[in-house]
Amino acid sequence: MNKGEILQYFGKHYENRYIVYVSSIKSDKNNSFFIVKDNNKKYLLVIPGNEMGRQFEGNILENKKINKNEPMIKLCSLNHNNLSLLREIFPYLNPSFCGLQSSFGTGDRLGIATPAHIQAFKDKNIFPVLAQQSVREMARTERNWQKVLDDAIWGCFEAGHEGPFGADADHVKEIKDLKDAVDCGYTMFTLDPSDFIRKDLSKLSKKEINNLYEQISERKDIESLYLKKTYKIKEQELKFDEKSLQEIILTYSEALNHVVKCYEFLKGYKKNDFDLEISVDETPTVTSPLAHLFIVLELKRRGVDFQNLALHFLGDWQKGIEYIGDVKQFAKEFSLHAAIAKKIGGYKLSLHTGSDKFSVYPIFAQETEGLCHIKTAGTSWLEEAKVIAMKDPALYREIHQFALVNFEKDKASYNLTTDLSRIPDIDTISDDKLVNLFKQNDSRQLIHITYGSILRAKDNVGKYIFKDRIYQALFRYEEDHYREVYNHIRRHLELLVSI
Ligand SMILES: [Zn+2]
Numbered sequence: 001m002n003k004g005e006i007l008q009y010f011g012k013h014y015e016n017r018y019i020v021y022v023s024s025i026k027s028d029k030n031n032s033f034f035i036v037k038d039n040n041k042k043y044l045l046v047i048p049g050n051e052m053g054r055q056f057e058g059n060i061l062e063n064k065k066i067n068k069n070e071p072m073i074k075l076c077s078l079n080h081n082n083l084s085l086l087r088e089i090f091p092y093l094n095p096s097f098c099g100l101q102s103s104f105g106t107g108d109r110l111g112i113a114t115p116a117h118i119q120a121f122k123d124k125n126i127f128p129v130l131a132q133q134s135v136r137e138m139a140r141t142e143r144n145w146q147k148v149l150d151d152a153i154w155g156c157f158e159a160g161h162e163g164p165f166g167a168d169a170d171h172v173k174e175i176k177d178l179k180d181a182v183d184c185g186y187t188m189f190t191l192d193p194s195d196f197i198r199k200d201l202s203k204l205s206k207k208e209i210n211n212l213y214e215q216i217s218e219r220k221d222i223e224s225l226y227l228k229k230t231y232k233i234k235e236q237e238l239k240f241d242e243k244s245l246q247e248i249i250l251t252y253s254e255a256l257n258h259v260v261k262c263y264e265f266l267k268g269y270k271k272n273d274f275d276l277e278i279s280v281d282e283t284p285t286v287t288s289p290l291a292h293l294f295i296v297l298e299l300k301r302r303g304v305d306f307q308n309l310a311l312h313f314l315g316d317w318q319k320g321i322e323y324i325g326d327v328k329q330f331a332k333e334f335s336l337h338a339a340i341a342k343k344i345g346g347y348k349l350s351l352h353t354g355s356d357k358f359s360v361y362p363i364f365a366q367e368t369e370g371l372c373h374i375k376t377a378g379t380s381w382l383e384e385a386k387v388i389a390m391k392d393p394a395l396y397r398e399i400h401q402f403a404l405v406n407f408e409k410d411k412a413s414y415n416l417t418t419d420l421s422r423i424p425d426i427d428t429i430s431d432d433k434l435v436n437l438f439k440q441n442d443s444r445q446l447i448h449i450t451y452g453s454i455l456r457a458k459d460n461v462g463k464y465i466f467k468d469r470i471y472q473a474l475f476r477y478e479e480d481h482y483r484e485v486y487n488h489i490r491r492h493l494e495l496l497v498s499i
Pocket residue numbers: 171279281282310352353
């Protein structure tokens with residue numbers, strides 16, 4: 001059956017019970033598939049035409065056949081087994097390698113924003129990384145690699161997206177997590193060696209530093225490669241003198257060893273091409289151009305084939321709000337990083353905590369000439385919370401009060417300058433003005449970072465206090481949900497002007 005016939009046939013019998021996602025309708029070898037929803041949830045509908053179609057798990061819809069030649073319809077749940085069958089039939093539902101194309105990651109903490117994300121990428125020459133979650137985020141949202149990937153793929157199917165897209169196992173620190181992500185089918189791996197980066201050098205005496213340095217067995221070999229060497233980058237000369245090289249080796253050598261170990265594992269374990277990102281962004285200090293140069297030269301020398309590098313760039317990068325710092329100064333220093341990347345070649349620069357940094361996007365895209373990757377995550381969650389504030393103000397008020405109580409505890413792992421006293425008392429704000437809270441940095445960050453506590457909160461009989469109601473509200477107001485997320489992510493993508 002073609003799209004029109006399916007709609008006509010289904011509409012004739014079930015119009016009043018289900019709403020069809022028209023863009024999801026797909027057929028293959030006499031089997032037809034599409035997504036519908038009733039008042040409570042979404043389903044996969046299968047009109048099987050052969051054995052493959054009959055393998056889907058589900059219930060045959062009550063028979064309202066007008067004549068006996070009409071096909072049966074199966075109502076199937078959006079579960080992992082059914083998705084695996086769909087991925088076999090439609091291989092474009094599998095995530096794929098991105099390489100050096102411009103790319104953008106849209107983390108999706110609730111797992112229901114993918115259709116809106118896909119819409120935002122329309123007509124943009126930017127590779128979407130639709131499944132992207134860090135180990136830390138998954139602990140906070142009680143999700144796992146498989147669930148994150150499955151949710152994104154169901155979103156692709158609903159939207160009729162025929163690929164490509166990537167799946168990023170973000171901020172992975174341990175090989176066992178890499179293994180799990182490979183097993184689930186992830187295509188991109190972001191290694192976070194921050195636990196191995198030395199952060200205490202500024203607090204140590206010269207003697208202590210020298211002692212530590214003596215303990216690095218490979219220091220002589222590394223020195224012979226870099227000491228007193230200069231690199232002409234743009235109009236500047238970057239030189240490894242004794243002091244700077246010692247500091248860089250002490251700071252990064254253990255981290256690089258860890259990266260090499262992880263890479264060797266991935267190379268042996270992952271059968272197909274994969275994108276590898278090295279992230280040293282979660283460090284207390286800004287990555288200097290000289291350290292950047294050292295990291296990439298060492299990675300290349302040691303045979304690590306990486307596509308992305310995330311550095312800690314100059315300025316204050318906080319969650320869910322604009323860049324804090326001197327944009328001109330950032331532009332100046334960043335142009336040097338971009339020039340290093342260009343000179344060494346073969347990799348993209350990656351910007352983490354990239355959401356809402358509208359003032360630096362044009363610089364980032366232009367200087368890298370599109371050899372860039374950007375990650376956003378919590379900003380889609382913020383749009384979702386905003387929709388709750390717009391459509392279910394009573395629920396939002398409860399969430400807001402709960403977030404205020406949990407903020408102190410939850411802020412520990414973040415770099416923030418949030419001042420809760422600047423957030424107006426929510427009891428003095430009328431329902432129609434709640435949305436303004438999402439224009440103010442302090443209230444944005446309040447909701448941005450407390451997501452884990454909000455989603456995991458349970459009452460004394462073990463029932464979620466907010467989670468189910470959040471999903472229900474966003475299901476009910478799906479059009480508003482998709483529109484707000486689309487608008488916000490689109491605004492990000494539009495600013496990557498030179499791509
Ligand atoms: Zn990061």
